[in-house]
Every structure is written in structure tokens, then in C-alpha cells.
Amino acid sequence: FGGVINVNSSKQWHGRKATRVVPMRLKLASTLKDYFIGLRRVEADDPIFPWWKPDMSPREAERVSGHLSHQFARIFSYANVEDMREHDLRHEATCQWFEMKNTSGQWMFREREIQRIMGWSASSHMVGRYASFRGEDMAARMREEA
Secondary structure, three states: OEEEEEEEEEOOOOOOEEEEEEOOOOOHHHHHHHHHHHHOOOOOOOOOOOOOOOOOOOOHHHHHHHHHHHHHHHHHHHHOOOOOHHHHHHHHHHHHHHHOOOOEEEOOOOHHHHHHHHHHOOOHHHHHHOOOHHHHHHHHHHHHHH
16 A cells, blocks of 8 residues: 555557556545455555456456446445446546645645546646645635745
8 A cells, every 4th residue: 555546548549558547535535445354355456346357358348347336326326316427536636636735735636647547648737627626725825925
């Protein structure tokens, strides 16, 4: 548990496997570590979902993905957010990457870093969909400079 999750990309380019390295908040890393150690002996490179194998056939990957989607649906139903889907978590996480600030109040990540975390190309326009910078935050930074 080095503070990151290695995410296999669901979109491969000409058969090439792609992995994104996504940083975790310390609380999440600690919670996951405690949870998995409670279940079984855990190694740093063990997958979070042990039934997900990198060499699965497309048919098996689709079956396992459906199983995982069903599990998320159950969790969302239990949390009383019936219309939420697991992909919505990606959107929420992306917005949070943009809004995170360090202890001095500055943005924690640059746009290019968020592009890397999310697996977007440098020429992608996805940043514009998620960057919802608040005028109040930018004005506060300008006041600090004065």
C-alpha cells in the first residue's frame, strides 16, 4: 500500500495494455489496508478485486465487469442513491482532484497531473468538462498576493 492504486484501463489502444497510477487519500489507503489485512494476507501488488485477472478473455471480463456493476448497484441502493452508477464515481473523483488544495490553499494538482491520473491524452479536452474553478477561490489567491 504505497498510497496509489494501479488501474487497468478499460480502453486499450491497438491491443496495448495501459495502466494508470492513481493516488489515494491517506484515509482511503489506511482503510483499505486494514480491511484487506483483516481478510487475508495482502501483498502490495495484490488486486483489490481478486477475481479480476489481467489475462481474462473478453467474454470473462464482460461477465466479471457485470458482476462488479451489480455489486456497486447493491451498495448504491443500500445507501439510498438508486440512480447512481459506478462510472459516476469517476466523475466525482475527477471533480475532487480539481478542487483539492494543499495546506497553503493552493491547488494541489496541475491540469497535466489530473490528465495523467485520469488517463487522458495531452490533447484531450476533458479537462474543460471538469475544471469548475470558483471565482471566489481565484480572488482569494489574488488577495494573498497583494
